[in-house]
Each structure stands twice: as C-alpha cells, then as structure tokens.
Amino acid sequence: MSDARLEHWNHYPMGPQLRHYLGVTDEEYTGDHSPRPDERAVAAFRDFLVQVVREKPASDQDQFVDLLEEMTSMGLSSVVVSMAEQHSQFAIDTDFRACLALGSALMMESELDEAAVVMNQAKALAPMELAPYVNLASIAFSQERDSDALKFIDSGLGIDANNFRLWELIASIYLHEEARTAGERLRLKATEVNSFAGLSLAAEIMDPNDRLLKAELLEEAFNAGIRDDDFLIEYTAALGAAQQFEKIPQLVYRIEHIEKKKVHWKLYAHAAQAFLALNKEAEAATLISKASRSPDMPANVLQDLQNVYDEQSQAHH
Structure with a gap:
C-alpha cells in the first residue's frame, strides 16, 4: 500500500485495530483531535478501505474479527461486507463475534435475508447472548413477519426482561394490530x-400526559420486588x-436502612430534590452530602443540586 495514499487518512477518526492494520503509528495519528467527518469524507474513506481490503489480507483470525467488529461500530458496513467476502480463509460461522459484526453490517446495508442467516448462526453459537435475538426480532419486524418477531422477542426477554428495544418492537406490533388496546396489552x-x-x-x-399512571404502574413493579438501580432511578423519577x-x-x-442495599447516587439526588420540593432543606443537605461521596456523580449535577439548595436556604432564612 503506497504511503502517499495512507498519509491522507492519518487525521481520520478510527479505532486502534484499524490504525494497526493500516500501519498508522501513534505518532502519526491525529484523528482523536479531528472534527467529525462529513458525508463526503466518510464516503472517500470507505472507498479507500475497500481498495486496501482487496490488496492487504488480515494477518490472522483474531485481527480479521477485531477489524469486522471495529469497522461495524464505526458504521463502515460496506467495508465489513467486502472484507468478509475477500477473506474466505477465515471462519465466520463458528465465531460469535464475527457473526454478530457481519450480521449487523448486513442489516445496515439492508441485506436482511443474509443478515438473518448470520444472526441465526450467532444465536446458535451463544444462545444466552441477547444481541442476536434483538437483531432477529428487528429484521422480522421490518419484513412484516410479526409472529416471528414476537418469538424472538420472547426469547430475548427471557435473557433481559428490560431491554428497551424489545419493548419498542412489541409496542409497534401491538399498535399496528389495534392502537386502542395496545397500551393495556403491553401492561x-x-x-x-x-x-x-x-x-x-x-x-x-x-x-402520555398521565404522570400518575406511570408512577402507579412502576409501584406495582416495586411491590413485586424489582430492585435493580435502573428501575429504582426510573421509578423515583416517575x-x-x-x-x-x-x-x-x-x-x-x-x-438503605431496612433492605440494607447500596444506594445509587442518583437515588440520593432524587430524594434530595424531593426534600427541596417539600421545603425540607436540612434533610436535603444530608442526602446531597451522601450523593457527593460517590465517585461517579458528575460535578455539574452536584453543583446544580447545591445551587437549588443554596437558593432555597437563603429564601427561607
């Protein structure tokens, strides 16, 4: 590969696997500081890569799969499909990551029948991984095969009952069948x-306008014993x-005190906001202090809470 062609792309934002494959050294690479490429730059880079992939085979199975994954996440789906076609010496159908990357790329390219074949291979290789079910449900839905989509959705919900994409698909199917009853069926x-x-x-x-309804439905889930952080954050927000x-x-x-569980900083923050709304500044201060001890709490969120507290404290004294 001529260096002249490559030099032109040292500034293009790309992952470490692709840089290594192209031979761009850390010293030469400036993509981390580049603005997001526009459509023309993306198209030109894609064309350049398709050429490179024809001329330069991946060194081994690991590099091949790493590149498929990374280029899929970069949205370079046509290059991924091209690379898979050029590298028949490497296995795809026995490698879960390769199947998932190629299947996702084929979906982006609207090659849905081919994508379904590869996603089914991924599902067979790792039956407890969620992604193939979500993708297969999406493919079936877009092909108007709703009963197939619902089967994949049910399998996926068995792995993660709170995957939002799966619920969006169920809602779309129910709304299409009969909008009037869709919400109740979903419940x-x-x-x-x-x-x-x-x-x-x-x-x-x-x-959508009944704020109380959401809080009431989520209260059912709380009473049924759901306690993951994502749920508690959603419920307290509702x-x-x-x-x-x-x-x-x-x-x-x-x-915290009865069930003796670790409390997420967002829960402390929601409770502090509630105390402020109830004009209980002293109680709010205690919880703001607890939230602030979490290393995960963003400084700007803490500052916003503190500002509201300061304003209210001054107003009441």
Missing part, C-alpha cells in the same frame, strides 16, 4: 414477565414527575 405482557421497562412504556402509550415527593425519601430510606 399485561410487562406484568407477566415482571418488566419495569415494559410497564414504563405501557404507561406512555396508555396516556414519582417526582407525578409530584409524589414524600414517597421518594421513604423509598430511599427503606432501601
């Missing part, structure tokens, strides 16, 4: 598989939107 389905993501979406479809402020600190107290 029943979500209750059946004990899913807060499903209940949350059901509330939005049943009545309680706040429904102006049921007094319930939020009670919930956080229960998680």
Whole structure:
C-alpha cells in the first residue's frame, strides 16, 4: 500500500485495530483531535478501505474479527461486507463475534435475508447472548413477519426482561394490530414477565400526559420486588414527575436502612430534590452530602443540586 495514499487518512477518526492494520503509528495519528467527518469524507474513506481490503489480507483470525467488529461500530458496513467476502480463509460461522459484526453490517446495508442467516448462526453459537435475538426480532419486524418477531422477542426477554428495544418492537406490533388496546396489552405482557421497562412504556402509550399512571404502574413493579438501580432511578423519577415527593425519601430510606442495599447516587439526588420540593432543606443537605461521596456523580449535577439548595436556604432564612 503506497504511503502517499495512507498519509491522507492519518487525521481520520478510527479505532486502534484499524490504525494497526493500516500501519498508522501513534505518532502519526491525529484523528482523536479531528472534527467529525462529513458525508463526503466518510464516503472517500470507505472507498479507500475497500481498495486496501482487496490488496492487504488480515494477518490472522483474531485481527480479521477485531477489524469486522471495529469497522461495524464505526458504521463502515460496506467495508465489513467486502472484507468478509475477500477473506474466505477465515471462519465466520463458528465465531460469535464475527457473526454478530457481519450480521449487523448486513442489516445496515439492508441485506436482511443474509443478515438473518448470520444472526441465526450467532444465536446458535451463544444462545444466552441477547444481541442476536434483538437483531432477529428487528429484521422480522421490518419484513412484516410479526409472529416471528414476537418469538424472538420472547426469547430475548427471557435473557433481559428490560431491554428497551424489545419493548419498542412489541409496542409497534401491538399498535399496528389495534392502537386502542395496545397500551393495556403491553401492561399485561410487562406484568407477566415482571418488566419495569415494559410497564414504563405501557404507561406512555396508555396516556402520555398521565404522570400518575406511570408512577402507579412502576409501584406495582416495586411491590413485586424489582430492585435493580435502573428501575429504582426510573421509578423515583416517575414519582417526582407525578409530584409524589414524600414517597421518594421513604423509598430511599427503606432501601438503605431496612433492605440494607447500596444506594445509587442518583437515588440520593432524587430524594434530595424531593426534600427541596417539600421545603425540607436540612434533610436535603444530608442526602446531597451522601450523593457527593460517590465517585461517579458528575460535578455539574452536584453543583446544580447545591445551587437549588443554596437558593432555597437563603429564601427561607
């Protein structure tokens, strides 16, 4: 590969595997500081890579799969398909990561029948991985094979009952079948598989303006024993939107002191906001202090909370 052709791309944002394959050294590479490439630059880079892939085979199976994955995540789907065609010496159908990357690239290229074949291979290789089910459900849905889509969705929900993409697909199918009953059907389905993501979406479809409904449906999930952080954050946010402020600190107290679980900083923050809404500044201060001890709490979020606290404290004294 001529260096002159390559020099032109040292500034293009790309992952480490692709840089290594192209022979761009860390010293030469400036892509981390480059602006996001426009459509013309993307198209030109894609054309350049298709040429390179024809001339320069990947060194081994590992590099081949790493490149398929990285280029898929970069959105270079046509290059991924081309690379798979050029490298028949490497296995795809026995390598889960290769199947997933190629299948995703084929979906981006709207080659849905081929994508389904490869995604089915991925599913057979790793039956407990969620991604193939989500992708197969999406393919079936876009081909208007709703009953097939629902089968893949059910399998996927068995792995992760709160995958939002799967719930969006179910909602789309139910809305298409009969809009009037879609929200209630979704609520029943979500209750059946004990899913807060499903209940949350059901509330939005049943009545997007009814803040109380969402809080009530999520309360069912709380009473059914769901306790993951994502759920508790969503539920306390829904309680706040429904102006049921007094319930939020009670919930956080229960998680921390009665159930003895670690409390996510967002829960402390939601409870502090609730206390501020109830004009209980001293209680809010305690929780702001607890939230601030989390290394994950972004400084700007802490600052915003502190500002609201300071304003209210001054107003009341």
